[in-house]
Amino acid sequence: MHTEQIVRTFVEYFEERGHRRITGSTLLPPPGDPVLFTTSGMHPLTPYLEGRPHPLGRRLVNVQRCLRTTDLDEVGDDTHLTVFEMLGTWSLGDYEGPRSLDWGYRLLTEGLGVDPGLLHATVHGGDDRTGPDVESLRVWQDLGVPVELTEDDNWWSNGPVGPCGPDSEIFLWSGDTPPRSTPTRDDRWVEVWNHVMMRHRRLEDGSLVPLPQRNIDTGLGLERLASLLQGKSSVFEGDAFEPWRRLVPPLWTLDGRSLRLVQDHLRSAVVMIGDGVRPANTGRGYVLRRLVRRVLTALWRDDPSRELCDLPGELLLHTLDRFRQETEPGDVRRLLVEEERRFRGLLERGRRVLARPRFQGPLHDDDFLYLHDTHGLPRELVVSLREE
Structure with a gap:
């Protein structure tokens, strides 16, 4: 299944369930967004996730190009890219997590042909702020999908302050053996789809307050999913x-x-x-x-x-x-x-x-500062040149 076919299947599936397709933005986030680049499909939608009515309604779907610099050192492995496309769906105060997870499961298995035996899920197991996500846990148990409870791995936030909430991630087995272990213990389980139950806002003091509406925000990396569906060993294949x-x-x-x-x-x-x-x-x-x-x-x-x-x-x-x-x-x-x-x-x-003789010995912070400010040589470049 080629990427364009995956996109078409994804969008049409959610359009049939009342979602309106919105046009994805560029890599440049909207004015006022503190991030340099659009890192997920939800960034352009932040005002609507916080309660502003969206002109196309409360159920949305789109394809958004994203750029993440946090994964630069990971690029070169099997799953990480700097620029990629994200398939996304949103419920703006409409349906809740169980429906989103059920739809996600059925799209993967019925619409995209994924073997249900190759799926695993993770769910927020609770912490000192909130209890376990029992609704998501029950969905996966009813569907017969193995599920693992975690803490930090299944809490999504848009930075130190702002919208946040528990999430449930869907993993697909990429190994050449029958599935084994769990996503936190075996990296052959590859995350393909994250469903965030965006219910809270984190304040500067770290406390949580309810958002005006309970949202669902999901994201699925297109290139990563395509490579898995095509039986390839990496996104580059x-x-x-x-x-x-x-x-x-x-x-x-x-x-x-x-x-x-x-x-x-x-x-x-x-x-x-x-x-x-x-x-x-x-x-x-x-x-x-x-x-x-x-x-x-x-x-x-x-x-x-x-x-x-x-x-x-x-x-x-x-x-x-x-x-x-x-x-x-x-x-x-x-x-x-x-x-x-x-x-x-x-x-x-x-x-x-x-x-120059001055720079033949060990370099200190003052040296790096001088080289940068006077000669325009960034620290990482200086280190690279010294290793030649």
């Missing part, structure tokens, strides 16, 4: 990465993890540029700059002559089309090449500066 898998290895010979990092970060950079982000020393622009520099560091580790201008135009066009962006591929290439030139110059300057 699914159909979303087919052109990257076909065109990048003949261009640049890289070890497995470096190849995945290059594919992910370049794909993410294209999407960011398509949404209007430009390289900079702070904020969103610095995230883009960091991704490009991580790509170049991986490429130049074995061959400093490698250049981003060699990146096939098919990859740029495919990614922009997939994420429904109108930026010209030539403009994306130009920005990437300019950033590459800037980084080469910075590396050359950094090597000259670090060759």
